[in-house]
Amino acid sequence: MADLAGKKALITGANGGIGKSLVTAFMNHGVSIVGADQQTNMVDADYWLAGDLTDTKYCDMLPHNAANLLGGLDIVINNAGIIRRGPITSATDDDFIASFSVNVEAPFRICRAAIPILAKTKGSIVNVASCWGIRPGPNHPIYCMSKAAIASMTQCLGHDHAHEGVRINAVCPNEVDTPMLRSGFSARGLDPNTAIKQLNSTVPLGYIAEPGEIADVVLFLASNQSRYMCGALVEVNGGKPVI
Ligand SMILES: NC(=O)c1ccc[n+]([C@@H]2O[C@H](COP(=O)([O-])OP(=O)(O)OC[C@H]3O[C@@H](n4cnc5c(N)ncnc54)[C@H](O)[C@@H]3O)[C@@H](O)[C@H]2O)c1
Numbered sequence: 552m553a554d555l556a557g558k559k560a561l562i563t564g565a566n567g568g569i570g571k572s573l574v575t576a577f578m579n580h581g582v583s584i585v586g587a588d589q590q591t592n593m594v595d596a597d598y599w600l601a602g603d604l605t606d607t608k609y610c611d612m613l614p615h616n617a618a619n620l621l622g623g624l625d626i627v628i629n630n631a632g633i634i635r636r637g638p639i640t641s642a643t644d645d646d647f648i649a650s651f652s653v654n655v656e657a658p659f660r661i662c663r664a665a666i667p668i669l670a671k672t673k674g675s676i677v678n679v680a681s682c683w684g685i686r687p688g689p690n691h692p693i694y695c696m697s698k699a700a701i702a703s704m705t706q707c708l709g710h711d712h713a714h715e716g717v718r719i720n721a722v723c724p725n726e727v728d729t730p731m732l733r734s735g736f737s738a739r740g741l742d743p744n745t746a747i748k749q750l751n752s753t754v755p756l757g758y759i760a761e762p763g764e765i766a767d768v769v770l771f772l773a774s775n776q777s778r779y780m781c782g783a784l785v786e787v788n789g790g791k792p793v794i
Contacts, residue, residue: 552580552770552771552774552775552776554774554775554776555577555580555581555582555770555773555774556580556581556582557581557582557583558581558582558583558625558626558773559582559583559585559617559618559621559622559623559624559625559626560577560582560583560584560585560624560625560626560627560628560773561584561585561587561613561614561617561624561626561627561628561661561665562574562577562584562585562586562587562596562628562630563587563588563604563613563628563629563630563631563657563661564587564588564630564631564632564679565584565586565587565588565591565594565596565599565630566586566588566589566590566591566594567588567630567631567729567730567731568727568728568729568730568731568732568762569630569679569724569727569729569762569765569766570586570588570594570630570631571594571762572761572762572763572765572766573628573630573762573765573766573769574586574594574595574596575594575595575766576763576766576767576769576770577626577766577770577773578595578596580770582626583597583621584596584597584598585597585598585599585600585616585617585620585621586598586599586600587599587600587601587602587604587613587617587631588601588631589601589602589603597620597621598617598620598621600613600616600617600620604631604652604653604657605649605652605653605657607656607660610656610657610660610661610664611660611663611664612664613661613664614627614661614664614665614668615664615668618668623672624665624668624669624672624674625669625672625674625675626674626675626676626677626773627661627662627665627669627674627675627676627677628676628677628678628679628769628773629657629658629661629662629676629677629678629679629701630679630769631653631657632653632654632679632681632697632698632731633649633650633653633654633731634650634691634694634731634735635647635649635650635691635693635694636690636691636694636735636738637690637691638690638692639692639693642692642693646693647693650693650694650697651693651697651700654694654697654698654700654701655697655700655701655704658678658701658704659704662676662678662704662708662719666708666712666715666717669717670712670715670716670717673716673717674717675717675718675719675720675772675773676708676717676718676719676720677719677720677721677722677769677772677773678701678702678704678705678719678720678721678722679721679722679724679765679769680698680701680702680705680721680722680723680784681694681695681698681702681723681724681725682723682724682725682786682788682793683695683698683793684697684698684699684700684701684702684723684784685699685702685723685784685786685793686792686793687699687793688793698723701721702721702723702784705719705720705721705782705783705784706782706784707782708782709781709782709783710781710782713781713782718777718778718780718781719781719782720772720777720780720781720782720783720784720785721783721784721785722765722768722769722772722785722787723784723785723786723787723788724760724765724786724787724788725754725759725760725786725787725788725789725791725793726750726754726759726760726791727759727760727761727762727764727765728747728759728760728761728762729762732747732759733747747759753791754788754789754790754791755789755790755791756789756790756791757789758789759789760787760788760789764787765787768785768787772785
């Protein structure tokens with residue numbers, strides 16, 4: 552993926568499990584990075600734009616501000632996300648509002664602002680959706696609904712903006728070993744290491760994904776190797792279906 556060298560990218564959720572791996576992978580390919588997150592000191596990036604994705608103005612300005620720092624913009628990765636667990640009968644208004652704000656509205660605002668900028672560079676957007684946005688897993692209706700929305704947005708925008716030379720695709724992971732996954736086990740009083748060992752045995756390839764396995768697919772979707780892909784939802788699941 553030599554074509555990535557010299558490109559300029561904005562990555563949201565850059566301090567998270569997958570986000571840190573994305574920053575490292577893209578930097579290793581010679582890409583200049585603006586990382587966006589609430590906290591900004593956890594991993595090397597060329598620049599940081601700290602902020603809260605529930606702040607609509609922050610989202611609206613993020614692509615423009617990243618392009619100003621980098622001297623242009625070629626790649627946007629909407630990676631940040633949150634998960635609120637439990638059936639709808641125990642969900643609060645805040646669970647719904649926060650989930651849709653971070654997982655759907657923020658990528659919507661960022662895509663809307665980024666597409667005219669990326670049209671100048673024939674750039675691309677990669678959204679991080681989820682297998683659970685394609686086929687819902689149990690007892691996470693708000694998360695699944697929000698990931699279905701970003702998956703649908705990817706398909707819509709991928710087709711609507713191909714004529715401008717902007718490619719928009721999504722990666723849809725199943726379980727990945729990150730703080731997001733581990734926090735679910737801790738919340739249920741389980742030891743995350745033991746729980747992940749058990750989870751590994753449910754995956755046909757023998758283990759749940761490490762963040763780097765997702766980052767490699769994002770690299771592909773952002774690179775010229777995927778130049779004919781628009782609006783694709785690429786599942787990265789080790790052979791494990793959603794059941
Ligand atoms: N871990 C998994 O099993 C898994 C599976 C499928 C999809 N995903 C998706 O992958 C993406 C990355 O998840 P992860 O597992 O690395 O999670 P993570 O919790 O490790 O990282 C998420 C990052 O997003 C940031 N973020 C959250 N809310 C924010 C806000 N309001 N403003 C700014 N930043 C905010 C957090 O600070 C954090 O750094 C998410 O979209 C998630 O839904 C994860």
